[in-house]
Amino acid sequence: xxxxxxxxVKRESFLHHLNPLTKLTLAFGLVFAAFLxxxxxxxxxFVLFAIIPLSFIxxxxxxxxxxxxxxILPAAGFLFLMQSFxxxxxxxxxxxxxxxxxxxxxxxxxxxxxxxxxxxxxxxTLFLLTTHPSELMSDLTRRGLPSQFAYVIISTIxxxxxxxxxxxxxxxxxxxxxxxxxxxxFNRIGALVPLVGPLVFGSLVEVEERAIAIEARGFTSTxxxxxxxxxxxxxxxxxxxxxxxxxxxxxxxxxxxxx
Amino acid sequence: xxxxxLQNVTYKYPLTHTPVLSNINLEVKEGEFVAVxxxxxxxxxxxxxxxxxxxxxxxxxxxxxxxxxxxxxLKSTPLNEWVRNVGLAFxxxxxxxxxxxxxxxxxxxxxxxxxxxxxxxxxxxxxxxxTMTGIRDLADRSPYSLSGGQQQRxxxxxxxxxxxxxxxxxxxxxxxxxxxxREVFGVxxxxxxxxxxxxxxxxxxxxxxxFADRVVALKDGKILLQGVPADVLTSHLxxxxxxxxxxxxxxxxxxxxxxxxxxxxxxxTTLQEAVDGFNLTSAPSPKERGE
Numbered sequence: 001x002x003x004x005x006x007x008x009v010k011r012e013s014f015l016h017h018l019n020p021l022t023k024l025t026l027a028f029g030l031v032f033a034a035f036l037x038x039x040x041x042x043x044x045x046f047v048l049f050a051i052i053p054l055s056f057i058x059x060x061x062x063x064x065x066x067x068x069x070x071x072i073l074p075a076a077g078f079l080f081l082m083q084s085f086x087x088x089x090x091x092x093x094x095x096x097x098x099x100x101x102x103x104x105x106x107x108x109x110x111x112x113x114x115x116x117x118x119x120x121x122x123x124x125t126l127f128l129l130t131t132h133p134s135e136l137m138s139d140l141t142r143r144g145l146p147s148q149f150a151y152v153i154i155s156t157i158x159x160x161x162x163x164x165x166x167x168x169x170x171x172x173x174x175x176x177x178x179x180x181x182x183x184x185x186f187n188r189i190g191a192l193v194p195l196v197g198p199l200v201f202g203s204l205v206e207v208e209e210r211a212i213a214i215e216a217r218g219f220t221s222t223x224x225x226x227x228x229x230x231x232x233x234x235x236x237x238x239x240x241x242x243x244x245x246x247x248x249x250x251x252x253x254x255x256x257x258x259x
Numbered sequence: 260x261x262x263x264x265l266q267n268v269t270y271k272y273p274l275t276h277t278p279v280l281s282n283i284n285l286e287v288k289e290g291e292f293v294a295v296x297x298x299x300x301x302x303x304x305x306x307x308x309x310x311x312x313x314x315x316x317x318x319x320x321x322x323x324x325x326x327x328x329x330x331x332x333l334k335s336t337p338l339n340e341w342v343r344n345v346g347l348a349f350x351x352x353x354x355x356x357x358x359x360x361x362x363x364x365x366x367x368x369x370x371x372x373x374x375x376x377x378x379x380x381x382x383x384x385x386x387x388x389x390t391m392t393g394i395r396d397l398a399d400r401s402p403y404s405l406s407g408g409q410q411q412r413x414x415x416x417x418x419x420x421x422x423x424x425x426x427x428x429x430x431x432x433x434x435x436x437x438x439x440x441r442e443v444f445g446v447x448x449x450x451x452x453x454x455x456x457x458x459x460x461x462x463x464x465x466x467x468x469x470f471a472d473r474v475v476a477l478k479d480g481k482i483l484l485q486g487v488p489a490d491v492l493t494s495h496l497x498x499x500x501x502x503x504x505x506x507x508x509x510x511x512x513x514x515x516x517x518x519x520x521x522x523x524x525x526x527x528t529t530l531q532e533a534v535d536g537f538n539l540t541s542a543p544s545p546k547e548r549g550e
Contacts (some may be wrong), residue, residue, distance in 0.1 A: 134359070134360065134361055137359075154360075155358030158359075161403075162403065210358065211317075212308075212313055212347070213357065214357050214369075215338060216311065216418065217369055217370035217373060217417060217418070217421065218339060223375035224375050225372050225375055226371075226375050226377060228365055228381055229365075
């Protein structure tokens, strides 16, 4: 069974040691600033001067570039092409292909949007690569997030691979009794029915047992919970968060000012 | 003074008419190790859930009679307070892993976090518990990467670390292979030796014979028989009522028909007793050996 269940890569770096909330604020801050900024070059500026340097600071550049080249760039590139062809704005045609016109405006619009998407996916990728899920949840729980909510998120991440394994077992069991899971589309859809029943009912039984298990360990205890992990929240973290909030406010102000 | 006290306990699950437990009277002294045996459907699990407070607080249904653990009454105590006194481990080790933690160490600390134990004390207690149950080498592994026997030992450790007054085990080895079974019973033996109060539902009578102080035989929700293992486990009543018996007892009972088991000896329940008994009948006397 795979031991690694999240994107998290364990390294020793400045970014890893930042408070999870600071990293979350950083990710959201970059996204908001990229989307709300009135200038088309802001997202690209973030990529060059924030996201790429941060991937090196967090020592996850290899993982980040892997994801960026294989996943984020193709998606953003596709978005760029679609929008530059099909966005019916602008009059300055610079390229003509069959019935499609590419105008300077549509090109700019597509570029801005694609780079915004690039910033959004990239900043959350960096966040996930450098933040352990249980650290994030412990920190958010300490700040008032209900522990039930945190539990649901963490346990779901961990239980998905187990559910997949169980679905495989059920499929194998049903096939050994002659269920046809191959062939046409409708055949395959039909084969889902005998899979869903055992999977859902089996899971309900499991949920009950798991509820008993965590209840037996005082999950609903009325005492104030403590945390095994010590998650530092330095003055730098607090100042940095304020800086990011101010940055977003400044971008909003610039947008209002220039419009 | 009994630490566990059940008086006339009768219980029906919601929407059912036949009681799963009827008129159970059971007292357990502090430090006693009580094994509960019985065929499937006898009410063993329900009895465990009752002791652990999940009947009636979690499963609802109708509970009559009195259940007291460490002087606290079950009906008037909310579940989240009750679990401080009573630890519960059950059959499926996989479902006892919280799913909220990424390493065994964190998994074991989960209960202490919920109780609000300070971090230093938490680290110390988890450390001690890992040593006690012999799973220190698993501390940094993911709970989901472990074998069934290892997961069950993690589950037991997670409960022990909370230092409950009594421990309730519901067939903790029923889904284990022989190696897993031995691992888990190794931990249980440790607890018995440390004088922990344990109530364990279990099918594997050979193991029960080794460490139980008392055996309670349950049939159709009623106590059929109880007493020291040597008496209960060799009783004819058990064989007649569909209970499993120790293979050593069965072997000696057969041997008795052919005069191969000494008549004055009690029927054996453990391997050692069987070896000793058969030695008496089969070992040639010094004269036979020509000395």
